[in-house]
Amino acid sequence: MLQDDLNFKSGFAVLAGLANAGKSTLLNKFAGVDLSPVTHKPQTTRQNILAICEGRDYQIVFVDTPGFLHAEYKLQEVMLNSLNQAVSEDADLVLFVYDATSTLSKHLELVKKLKELYCPILLVINKVDLVKDKDELLKIKNAICAQLPIKKVFYVNAKKGEGVDQVQRAVADYIPFSPPYFPKGQLTDRWERFYIAEFIREQIFLLYNQEIPYSTFVEVETFTEDLGDKNFIRAIIYTERENQKAILIGKGGSAIGKLRKNAEDRICQFLQKKYRLELRVEVAPAWRSNVKQLKKFGYID
Numbered sequence: 001m002l003q004d005d006l007n008f009k010s011g012f013a014v015l016a017g018l019a020n021a022g023k024s025t026l027l028n029k030f031a032g033v034d035l036s037p038v039t040h041k042p043q044t045t046r047q048n049i050l051a052i053c054e055g056r057d058y059q060i061v062f063v064d065t066p067g068f069l070h071a072e073y074k075l076q077e078v079m080l081n082s083l084n085q086a087v088s089e090d091a092d093l094v095l096f097v098y099d100a101t102s103t104l105s106k107h108l109e110l111v112k113k114l115k116e117l118y119c120p121i122l123l124v125i126n127k128v129d130l131v132k133d134k135d136e137l138l139k140i141k142n143a144i145c146a147q148l149p150i151k152k153v154f155y156v157n158a159k160k161g162e163g164v165d166q167v168q169r170a171v172a173d174y175i176p177f178s179p180p181y182f183p184k185g186q187l188t189d190r191w192e193r194f195y196i197a198e199f200i201r202e203q204i205f206l207l208y209n210q211e212i213p214y215s216t217f218v219e220v221e222t223f224t225e226d227l228g229d230k231n232f233i234r235a236i237i238y239t240e241r242e243n244q245k246a247i248l249i250g251k252g253g254s255a256i257g258k259l260r261k262n263a264e265d266r267i268c269q270f271l272q273k274k275y276r277l278e279l280r281v282e283v284a285p286a287w288r289s290n291v292k293q294l295k296k297f298g299y300i301d
């Protein structure tokens with residue numbers, strides 16, 4: 001083994017926090033690309049997403065997770081399991097992402113879970129731009145540090161990327177000496193199809209309200225890569241009820257037309273290639289509570 005290999009560090013840094021705390025925004029800043037869907041709605045992230053970041057002598061695998069929640073239906077239980085598994089089994093380090101406008105009382109259960117961990121925990125107080133009175137930030141820090149063995153605290157505006165580099169440097173310090181987990185230059189561990197479905201779902205979260213985003217699952221049926229100008233993607237949006245299907249489509253197809261356009265732009269921008277997106281809506285009754293459907297959709301192994 002070369003001397004340099006012995007000095008190499010590598011590890012999994014898991015982002016944990018409540019829904020809407022800004023975990024995916026932060027992950028995207030680490031990645032340098034908008035990999036993980038970000039929306040103003042809670043529970044946007046449903047599955048763990050990896051962003052692999054490299055330095056000269058380290059490779060950090062950042063893990064975005066679903067926000068901590070009280071599971072009411074099976075899909076939420078699966079989301080919570082993803083978070084639990086990431087922090088309890090995979091993490092070499094946890095980044096506790098805390099929305100500075102939130103309250104500690106909403107975090108009691110999550111704090112209880114974090115107390116059980118043996119790995120280092122770094123506290124990232126995010127959305128500091130929304131807090132006028134900076135003394136408030138100090139109070140948040142003191143309250144959390146009284147509860148958890150926090151190694152370091154960061155004040156961050158993830159949306160603007162302010163304070164993010166300092167977090168990454170600290171993570172590189174705290175991860176263990178280890179050979180890299182992934183080949184050099186790899187950004188993530190999933191295929192394009194996964195991100196295409198995620199970006200369509202992201203645009204659904206941005207365009208539709210109430211229960212609609214939560215009731216949808218997106219499946220990429222066809223993804224062509226060798227047809228030049230004629231490359232296309234065909235995707236199915238599953239929803240739970242006929243009336244939700246009607247809302248998704250909209251009068252004369254107006255709503256789905258807008259969704260198609262926005263999602264197509266997002267996908268083409270990410271893949272840096274031109275694709276024509278085709279969408280179809282189907283009903284899969286109560287799929288969020290149906291283990292068989294969740295397996296079919298890939299939420300359960």
Ligand SMILES: Nc1nc2c(ncn2[C@@H]2O[C@H](COP(=O)(O)OP(=O)(O)OP(=O)(O)O)[C@@H](O)[C@H]2O)c(=O)[nH]1
Binds near residue numbers: 021037
């Ligand atoms: N003002 C402000 N808004 C932010 C900041 N970071 C994230 N946001 C916004 O907060 C909202 C939620 O961000 P996400 O990154 O989707 O949050 P999340 O923790 O991944 O949420 P879930 O996936 O639902 O658990 C989005 O509207 C972001 O633009 C920040 O530093 N300042």
Ligand SMILES: [Mg+2]
Binds near residue numbers: 036038044064065066
């Ligand atoms: Mg998220």
